[in-house]
Amino acid sequence: MSQSTLAIGANPATSTFTFGSHAVRIIVRDGEPWFVASDVAAALGYQTAKDAARNLGEHQKGGHILPTPGGDQRVTIINESGLYRLVLRSRKPEAEKFSDWVTGEVLPSIRKTGGYGKPAYDPDQIALAHRAAVIATAKVYQSVFDAVMQAQDWQLNRYMLRFDVTAEDGTVARVKPVDRNAYVMPIDRFHCAIEDSLAVDVQTLTQLASTCTARLGRMAARNVVAAPQQGSLQLR
Structure with missing residues (x-):
């Protein structure tokens, strides 16, 4: 019986699984799993990755740069559709077991790690976007406040004013017009x-x-x- 082992490398988008004596590297790209063609070729009995990928459609294969001890290496990768096509064309008896292993162990394991079936979000980018939104909102409120204070009739109207603390420990004024006959009370x-x-x-x-x-x-x-x-x- 084959056993699978998951190892997360330095690149968080790359996972390595073991099928029998074969290591199979998987790259999650845009939320979808792509398999290193040379690893799949060895597991399914193809002579080379080029031989395995020869009969695949252009939409089923692509290129990827993988970091290795000897430096970055460009490898051929195949998507899930291309993988199943190679399984069907393989003459190796273990091909069916390999397919079951991928669908029953590999893909569910990747889903649990959050790398498959989910878009990759950069927490730093999200934080920057949130910060930019806060700053932009503060500028809008400050502009409204400045416009009200510069108007000639601000003393003749009623406004509700509050000050919010910003991320930089500063304050931003928020002003809102209030009807003349409005009352604020508990x-x-x-x-x-x-x-x-x-x-x-x-x-x-x-x-x-x-x-x-x-x-x-x-x-x-x-x-x-x-x-x-x-x-x-x-x-x-």
Whole structure:
């Protein structure tokens, strides 16, 4: 029975598996596995990688630079479709076992490592993009704040202003227009303000009372439906 061994080299996109006595290197490119042709050729009984790849389509093979102890080496690689085509053309008895080994052990193992079936994201690039977005957003808010302060009528209007701390331990001002008749207060103080401090006309008070009464009615109806029935009353 063949055994598989996974070894992750210096290049995080390259994995090495062992099929019997043959090492098979796999490169994950754009989320898809590509197999080093010379390794597959040796495992399937082909004389050379060139001999193995001769009958493959152009979309099934390509080139890749692999770092080796003797320096960078350009190798021929084949994709999953090309691999199965070589399996079908192989006369070696172990070809079927090799195919089962790839589909049953190699590919699932690569999926678990996160290198196969998932796009490769660079954490540094993501961090840089996030930082650039934060800086750009801060500049927009600062520009809005500067424009408001430079306007002639800023003292005649109402604005909500807040300051956010940036990644550089600085601050950025955020300003937002507020309606002239808007009030900002905790919800638990709203009823007190309605009672004695807010200037509210009769029509607004009537609408508010109607809304509150309807809300209480809906809440009471839901409570009645949700409450378990304790018994029933029968009239005779």
